[in-house]
Amino acid sequence: MGGSEEPTAAAAPETAAAAAARMREAGRALLAVLEPAQVRELRAGPARLDAPELREWTYLPGPRPGLSTEELGAEQRAAVDALLAAAHSAHGGRLAAGAIEVERHRRELIGRPGPDRYWLRLLGDPDGDGPWGWRMNGHHLAVHVLVTPAGLRVTPHFVGSEPALVAAGPRAGRLLGPEEDMARELVADLGAGARATAVFAAEPPDDILTRADPFADPELLPAGLPYGDMTAGQRRLLERLVRRYLARAPEAYARACWADAVAQGLDTLSFAWAGGLAPGDRHYYCVRAPDFLIEYDNTQDDGNHAHSVWRHVRHDWGLDLLRAHYEDGHARRAG
Structure with a gap:
């Protein structure tokens, strides 16, 4: 289920502008197949995309503001799936869709099959060139997207899997196996x-x-072992692990995040672990850097319930892009 260890490289890398255009088209396509009442639910939330309320999130079960996927028709759900895929690389899209598939399996295991329960919110307008975004939240999936003419952001990004190991059937495997x-x-x-x-x-x-903290703070995490204290082979392993998480995003943004990490100096990275070392043992790890953090745990349900998250200190919620956009607009008006 988790796929190969390394995401497959595309023959021609996608540009940030192309990724933004693809997402904008997916947003328009979703609006085109929704009823007016559904659009009103979809647009739940304040007008400004940097409103503090919009930094409230959770990966637990339960309702959120927005349009529920529970009652969507087939064409409407296909449009939601296309929008979700547009926010990811092919590898990231498989993870996001896989989280939904495993959640269906979980409901079947406990005797509660039924429609998916995720909530989608549209912020701003995919038409025009203004900032806009969307988010999809539900049990074990939390994707937050912000798009401006200057780029796009996709964090906080959370994927979980309960169970971590699907033992049999069409979903057999470990969704987050490579990460572990x-x-x-x-x-x-x-x-x-x-x-x-x-x-x-x-x-x-x-x-x-970090749970569902509105702001990512690497200082909350243990210091761990610095990159500079690792052997060359261990450093390569840590680099592969970090890039596995970054590669959830559209390619151009993932490349930019990695380039930023390299520019800051990979010696700023550190890795920490807790728990057992054998497969099946309950365990946790994190990667800490000045600008971002990665966390993974597989501790609940006797080590068969995994969580993974990628956060960015400056980029979460697209606040850096929004700030630049609003400041640029203010400067133009003042000029």
């Missing part, structure tokens, strides 16, 4: 001294440490 295996390979390769620095607790936390 890459990190375990890294911690298993560490020598005794380095491992003592990286492993901060024998008992892992019961969830990601």
Whole structure:
């Protein structure tokens, strides 16, 4: 279910402008197939895209503001799926769709089959060249998208899987298997001294440490083992792990995020682990950097319930793009 360890590279890398145009077209297509009452639900929320209310989020079950997918027809749901795919690379799209598939499996396991329950909110207007965005939230999926003429943002980005291992059937496999295996390979390769620095607790936390905080703060995470204290092979493993998460995003944005990390210096990265090292053991890990953080836990349900999140200090909610857009508009009016 999780696919190959490395996302497949496209023959011709997509530009940021092309990704934004693809997403804008998907937004328009969704509006075209919705009824007026559904559009009103879809547009729930304040007018300004930087309103504090819009930084409230959760990956737990339960209703949110917006349009529920529960009552959508086939054509409407296909348009939602296309919009979700447009916010991701092919690899990221498989993860997002996979989270929905595993959630269906979970409901079947507990005897509560039924329609998907996710909530979609449209912020701004995909027509024109103004800032706009959308988000899709529900159990174990939280995707937040902001688009301006200057670029796009897709964090906070959360994908979970309950169960972490689907034992049989058409969904058999581990949705987040590569994310788990890459990190375990890294911690298993560490020598005794380095491992003592990286492993901060024998008992892992019961969830990601940042939970649904409105602002990402890498200082909440354990310091861990610095990149500079790793061997060359271990550094490559950490780089692959980081790029696995960044590669959820459309290609141009993922490349830009990696380029920023390299420009800041990969020595600013660190890796921390808690819990057991054997497959099946309850465990947690995080990657910490000045500008972003990554967290993963597989601790609930006796180590068969995984969470993963990618946050960005400056980019979450697209606040950096919005700030630049509003400041530029103010400067033009003042001029």
